[in-house]
Amino acid sequence: MGTTQLDTVPEPKYWHLKTVLSEALDSEFSVGEILPNERDLAARFGVARATLRQALEQLELEGRLQRRRGVGTTVAPPRMGVAVASEQHTWPGAAGDAWQPADCVTAAPPSAVAQILESDPEDGVHIVRRSRVTHGQPVAAELLYIPASSVPDLSGIDAPSGTARARAVLRELARLDLEGEDRAVELGSARADDAKELDRLPGAPVLVVTTRYFAEGRTAAVSVATYRADTCRLTFGDSGGVEIHHDPERRAS
Amino acid sequence: MGTTQLDTVPEPKYWHLKTVLSEALDSEFSVGEILPNERDLAARFGVARATLRQALEQLELEGRLQRRRGVGTTVAPPRMGVAVASEQHTWPGAAGDAWQPADCVTAAPPSAVAQILESDPEDGVHIVRRSRVTHGQPVAAELLYIPASSVPDLSGIDAPSGTARARAVLRELARLDLEGEDRAVELGSARADDAKELDRLPGAPVLVVTTRYFAEGRTAAVSVATYRADTCRLTFGDSGGVEIHHDPERRAS
DNA sequence: GAGTGGTCTAGACCACGTC
DNA sequence: ACGTGGTCTAGACCACTCC
Numbered sequence: 001m002g003t004t005q006l007d008t009v010p011e012p013k014y015w016h017l018k019t020v021l022s023e024a025l026d027s028e029f030s031v032g033e034i035l036p037n038e039r040d041l042a043a044r045f046g047v048a049r050a051t052l053r054q055a056l057e058q059l060e061l062e063g064r065l066q067r068r069r070g071v072g073t074t075v076a077p078p079r080m081g082v083a084v085a086s087e088q089h090t091w092p093g094a095a096g097d098a099w100q101p102a103d104c105v106t107a108a109p110p111s112a113v114a115q116i117l118e119s120d121p122e123d124g125v126h127i128v129r130r131s132r133v134t135h136g137q138p139v140a141a142e143l144l145y146i147p148a149s150s151v152p153d154l155s156g157i158d159a160p161s162g163t164a165r166a167r168a169v170l171r172e173l174a175r176l177d178l179e180g181e182d183r184a185v186e187l188g189s190a191r192a193d194d195a196k197e198l199d200r201l202p203g204a205p206v207l208v209v210t211t212r213y214f215a216e217g218r219t220a221a222v223s224v225a226t227y228r229a230d231t232c233r234l235t236f237g238d239s240g241g242v243e244i245h246h247d248p249e250r251r252a253s
Numbered sequence: 254m255g256t257t258q259l260d261t262v263p264e265p266k267y268w269h270l271k272t273v274l275s276e277a278l279d280s281e282f283s284v285g286e287i288l289p290n291e292r293d294l295a296a297r298f299g300v301a302r303a304t305l306r307q308a309l310e311q312l313e314l315e316g317r318l319q320r321r322r323g324v325g326t327t328v329a330p331p332r333m334g335v336a337v338a339s340e341q342h343t344w345p346g347a348a349g350d351a352w353q354p355a356d357c358v359t360a361a362p363p364s365a366v367a368q369i370l371e372s373d374p375e376d377g378v379h380i381v382r383r384s385r386v387t388h389g390q391p392v393a394a395e396l397l398y399i400p401a402s403s404v405p406d407l408s409g410i411d412a413p414s415g416t417a418r419a420r421a422v423l424r425e426l427a428r429l430d431l432e433g434e435d436r437a438v439e440l441g442s443a444r445a446d447d448a449k450e451l452d453r454l455p456g457a458p459v460l461v462v463t464t465r466y467f468a469e470g471r472t473a474a475v476s477v478a479t480y481r482a483d484t485c486r487l488t489f490g491d492s493g494g495v496e497i498h499h500d501p502e503r504r505a506s
Numbered sequence: 507g508a509g510t511g512g513t514c515t516a517g518a519c520c521a522c523g524t525c
Numbered sequence: 526a527c528g529t530g531g532t533c534t535a536g537a538c539c540a541c542t543c544c
């Protein structure tokens with residue numbers, strides 16, 4: 001018999017292809033290097049372009065590759081650790097905060113947010129947009145929902161919107177006593193506006209972090225932050241400093 | 254002119270399709286209901302099956318749909334909140350732990366784990382496999398790496414492997430003074446063995462939670478837990494109890 | 507304009523669950 | 526045996542970036 005192994009589970013082509021490519025990335029390519037284009041690669045492996053793309057998509061999802069239309073496919077650097085929460089709780093906008101306020105409007109919250117805030121959807125909330133840049137690269141976009149009732153002393157501010165108002169709202173919010181916070185992380189896909197800000201195509205995979213801030217015995221603010229899933233590893237606690245490298249043995253199969 | 258709007262950005266078909274389907278799911282379907290099969294749906298919308306599938310894939314990624322080969326496509330329930338960490342730190346296997354030990358072997362750790370443990374890859378580690386079931390559904394698979402040096406008093410145990418040994422290792426580990434822990438969350442794709450345990454196909458998107466446990470001034474254990482990304486919302490703190498529902502306004506576009 | 511990745515088509519066959 | 530979703534093909538055209 002020529003076969004040493006029963007082909008009990010015929011492995012899909014794209015799966016095998018992904019393994020082969022992954023090993024090639026480890027041994028024959030360095031970070032930032034450009035791969036051959038998809039048509040050439042497909043021909044080289046003797047598969048249709050769609051099949052090759054299925055393998056590339058998985059590798060991109062795992063943060064191993066970066067693809068840009070009109071440019072090409074490059075080897076991605078290891079994911080960067082992005083600190084999301086530390087042991088002690090702080091208000092958004094506190095000193096050392098990695099976020100940059102972009103603007104602020106006042107409107108009715110989306111129903112899901114109103115539900116978290118346990119407020120009437122008719123009540124106004126201040127919506128602060130912020131963005132986060134690390135190593136010169138945009139990594140996250142955030143919408144911060146702050147009920148108007150959480151920051152009642154905003155009358156002295158004349159700016160109706162914009163960065164100035166965003167800063168004023170955060171300053172007022174920080175006057176409250178932060179009693180606690182909690183978070184949830186889930187997988188999502190980038191909306192068109194977030195995608196633009198994160199320099200990705202709409203639908204790109206993102207990690208959505210929803211944070212509730214508690215003060216005065218209720219939910220005083222809610223943050224919905226959208227992180228690029230391909231380039232980010234979210235860290236909680238003090239693990240931000242440690243870089244975890246790709247392990248061919250474990251992740252490649 | 255018949256056009257009221259310049260078609261500056263021709264929306265991809267699958268993107269539009271996803272929006273339409275998403276709205277239909279909100280208004281015309283209830284949880285658990287079976288959708289028409291892919292060939293019928295594609296015909297109904299006048300697109301190729303591959304295009305329809307691209308839309309379904311996104312909706313599955315967002316936790317709106319569940320697809321099973323040989324069965325069909327059903328409307329998924331809202332993601333369940335899965336508590337990953339609370340305010341106070343505890344060893345794995347402590348009372349109230351949601352995990353169930355499956356077995357335990359002693360071997361050399363993969364290089365990435367050895368690096369986190371800051372140990373020699375040649376040194377042995379106990380590898381405890383555990384699984385987590387919520388609402389009768391498997392949600393996560395874990396590999397716990399515990400350096401042999403962290404649990405030196407394991408000589409009295411005769412079981413060389415299996416559940417009994419797993420419990421013994423965890424019991425010994427709990428004798429140490431837990432000084433702290435930290436976590437990282439990133440997107441990954443399920444390896445073949447994890448996929449089987451999670452009742453998904455290989456390559457399915459998963460949330461990988463890496464936890465480091467500190468004791469005696471060093472890393473005493475490392476956990477790599479793989480959660481189903483389609484059905485789980487990972488919670489940190491006390492937010493586990495709150496169910497966040499799908500919001501058509503925000504998530505559907 | 508040339509070259510890249512992104513979208514789309516219309517087929518075919520396969521693996522799996524159910525009856 | 527049948528119907529389902531999963532894989533795969535060989536093309537085509539489009540949107541984007543760079544020169």
